[in-house]
Amino acid sequence: MKNKNNKALGPFFSLITDLPGGGKAFMGILLAVALYTVIGNTLIPESSFAHVPTYMVTLMGKYLCYALLALSVDLIWGYCGILSLGHGAFFSLGGYAMGMYLMRQIGDRGVYGNPELPDFMVFLNWQELPWYWSGFDNFFVAALMVMLVPGLLAFVFGWFAFRSRVTGVYFSIITQAMTYALLLAFFRNDMGFGGNNGLTDFKDLLGFDLRSDGMRLGLFVGSAVAVALGYLICAFITRSKFGRVLIAIRDAESRTRFTGYRVEFYKLSVFVISAVLAGIAGAFYVPQVGIINPSEFSPANSIEVVIWVAVGGRGTLWGAVLGAVLVNWGKSYFTGAFPEAWLYLLGGLFVCTTLFLPKGIVGTVPEWWAKIKLRLGRFKPDLIQTGKGDM
Amino acid sequence: MEMKVVAKPIAKESSILYLDGVSVSFDGFKALNDLSFVVQPGEMKAIIGPNGAGKTTMMDVITGKTRPDTGEVYFKDATDLTRLDEARIVNLGIGRKFQKPTVFESHTVFDNLELSLKGNKSPFATLFSKLSADDALKIEDTLNTIRLTDRKDWLAGNLSHGQKQWLEIGMLLMQDPELLLVDEPVAGMTDAETVETADLLRLIAKTRSVVVVEHDMEFVRSLQCKVIVLHEGHVLAEGSLDKVANDPEVIDVYLGR
Numbered sequence: 001m002k003n004k005n006n007k008a009l010g011p012f013f014s015l016i017t018d019l020p021g022g023g024k025a026f027m028g029i030l031l032a033v034a035l036y037t038v039i040g041n042t043l044i045p046e047s048s049f050a051h052v053p054t055y056m057v058t059l060m061g062k063y064l065c066y067a068l069l070a071l072s073v074d075l076i077w078g079y080c081g082i083l084s085l086g087h088g089a090f091f092s093l094g095g096y097a098m099g100m101y102l103m104r105q106i107g108d109r110g111v112y113g114n115p116e117l118p119d120f121m122v123f124l125n126w127q128e129l130p131w132y133w134s135g136f137d138n139f140f141v142a143a144l145m146v147m148l149v150p151g152l153l154a155f156v157f158g159w160f161a162f163r164s165r166v167t168g169v170y171f172s173i174i175t176q177a178m179t180y181a182l183l184l185a186f187f188r189n190d191m192g193f194g195g196n197n198g199l200t201d202f203k204d205l206l207g208f209d210l211r212s213d214g215m216r217l218g219l220f221v222g223s224a225v226a227v228a229l230g231y232l233i234c235a236f237i238t239r240s241k242f243g244r245v246l247i248a249i250r251d252a253e254s255r256t257r258f259t260g261y262r263v264e265f266y267k268l269s270v271f272v273i274s275a276v277l278a279g280i281a282g283a284f285y286v287p288q289v290g291i292i293n294p295s296e297f298s299p300a301n302s303i304e305v306v307i308w309v310a311v312g313g314r315g316t317l318w319g320a321v322l323g324a325v326l327v328n329w330g331k332s333y334f335t336g337a338f339p340e341a342w343l344y345l346l347g348g349l350f351v352c353t354t355l356f357l358p359k360g361i362v363g364t365v366p367e368w369w370a371k372i373k374l375r376l377g378r379f380k381p382d383l384i385q386t387g388k389g390d391m
Numbered sequence: 392m393e394m395k396v397v398a399k400p401i402a403k404e405s406s407i408l409y410l411d412g413v414s415v416s417f418d419g420f421k422a423l424n425d426l427s428f429v430v431q432p433g434e435m436k437a438i439i440g441p442n443g444a445g446k447t448t449m450m451d452v453i454t455g456k457t458r459p460d461t462g463e464v465y466f467k468d469a470t471d472l473t474r475l476d477e478a479r480i481v482n483l484g485i486g487r488k489f490q491k492p493t494v495f496e497s498h499t500v501f502d503n504l505e506l507s508l509k510g511n512k513s514p515f516a517t518l519f520s521k522l523s524a525d526d527a528l529k530i531e532d533t534l535n536t537i538r539l540t541d542r543k544d545w546l547a548g549n550l551s552h553g554q555k556q557w558l559e560i561g562m563l564l565m566q567d568p569e570l571l572l573v574d575e576p577v578a579g580m581t582d583a584e585t586v587e588t589a590d591l592l593r594l595i596a597k598t599r600s601v602v603v604v605e606h607d608m609e610f611v612r613s614l615q616c617k618v619i620v621l622h623e624g625h626v627l628a629e630g631s632l633d634k635v636a637n638d639p640e641v642i643d644v645y646l647g648r
Binding site: 237240241242244245247248251252254255256257258259260261262263265266269 | 493509
């Protein structure tokens with residue numbers, strides 16, 4: 001089954017047609033939600049209850065960015081057992097790269113009206129643009145940096161960590177340290193990234209007004225496409241032999257090594273891919289929320305991502321997306337309705353997930369369903385034992 | 392080098408595995424102390440010894456997990472194993488079975504064997520690899536050898552303890568190794584499974600060199616091979632099981648207890 005060729009449809013479509021049932025359903029739902037949002041925002045009149053207001057479009061776009069970040073964490077945690085508690089750093093770096101481009105787009109429309117320097121540099125009495133800002137007025141350079149900077153950091157960090165065989169909780173702790181170190185560094189005005197205030201007051205993206213309804217919808221659609229492509233890439237990776245090696249590493253690292261695989265290369269490859277996905281998520285996030293500042297590096301943010309994935313179900317990919325959207329929808333609601341209670345709710349959610357839903361929603365609900373079926377006497381035991389069920 | 396070969400009673404030429412004067416210490420504790428022995432191609436050897444005799448450390452040294460403080464470890468007379476990492480050594484043709492059966496529990500039996508196939512194991516190669524008809528046949532062959540054909544679609548985690556041991560041996564066979572290191576293959580097996588495992592190892596030893604570490608004397612006897620007795624990281628005696636079993640020193644440290 002796995003090697004069924006769909007040559008007639010081309011390699012891209014075979015990515016979709018080879019998906020398991022759950023994956024196809026996920027792609028279908030994503031497409032339906034995206035289509036409805038576009039139609040609901042543009043074609044359905046504001047007076048109708050089916051209308052999707054623009055603030056809702058942006059909110060959903062933001063959730064989709066979180067979803068892509070969750071996907072990137074699930075790829076390494078769910079499939080390779082690498083628990084990164086610093087993925088917010090890659091997300092933020094991608095966001096900063098995009099933010100730098102957006103800053104350059106402001107031109108002379110800043111408060112100080114300086115055509116060469118962003119406001120915060122004028123405020124700091126800087127005379128010229130630092131070398132690492134050069135090129136960021138070009139969208140393609142910025143887009144490249146969105147992927148390159150997180151990818152490079154992940155490569156260097158992973159190279160040292162995986163080669164020294166740092167695993168488990170030790171790895172998690174140093175990823176926390178990494179994001180915390182970046183938080184402190186980006187707080188400094190001398191770094192040239194706006195210090196405490198970060199980058200904000202954006203005007204245009206590719207020449208279009210960021211606040212226009214069309215741009216907001218465009219960013220939402222872009223985020224949806226990014227999640228869809230990210231999902232397809234992750235699904236392709238995890239369903240290949242490479243993906244089976246990742247699971248082998250997760251379950252029995254030394255057996256994998258003694259089967260002749262260079263475990264550190266595998267971990268490094270997937271860690272870099274994951275960091276790039278997180279960076280792209282950050283790049284879509286920043287123009288939609290209109291600001292990027294050092295607090296995005298805060299260790300708590302990265303831990304929250306892990307909770308989304310755990311709630312949705314790790315090692316399932318679309319469970320990560322579901323978890324990110326559900327938890328963040330809950331966060332939007334509860335921080336509005338009961339602002340003091342939110343952190344307790346989040347902590348409680350994690351405890352309850354660990355206790356009652358160890359495999360997350362996507363992993364546990366089918367198990368319950370199987371149990372119900374067993375009670376009804378229509379259960380076929382070979383489905384569980386052979387592992388032939390849907391992923 | 393020449394001098395050494397003359398001085399030692401053991402020959403390095405034509406050997407498949409050659410250990411000479413290997414010592415390893417952990418925080419002052421000598422796990423291996425001047426350990427020397429040779430395995431010839433096609434030979435099966437059983438290594439016995441009390442707990443802490445250095446059996447697992449010896450396996451670690453041969454497979455590149457632990458670097459010896461001193462001594463030489465050569466594969467096929469030419470390759471210095473002390474300079475290579477685990478993955479390189481596996482791909483040279485040395486397979487290792489762990490004491491505790493270790494298989495990929497959330498993969499099917501078939502996938503476990505597929506992952507163990509000999510071939511290019513770089514990340515890029517596996518990302519785009521497809522199972523060839525030849526390889527599928529090899530997997531079917533091995534499934535027959537390890538008697539798991541009717542379990543091939545089972546998740547490895549659902550196998551019995553004995554079946555996991557066989558699966559792990561099967562995974563070693565997929566790598567087509569010239570030398571197999573097998574650590575306590577019958578620990579925790581039923582009597583019937585133990586007999587079958589002895590048959591399996593004797594079958595494997597017809598085409599490959601095998602080193603078995605084992606506690607179970609009945610099992611070692613059924614292997615009908617030469618025995619090395621290890622004690623405090625050193626070879627105490629070597630020969631047939633009957634010969635070493637009557638050695639007064641061996642009786643004193645191990646069998647007599």
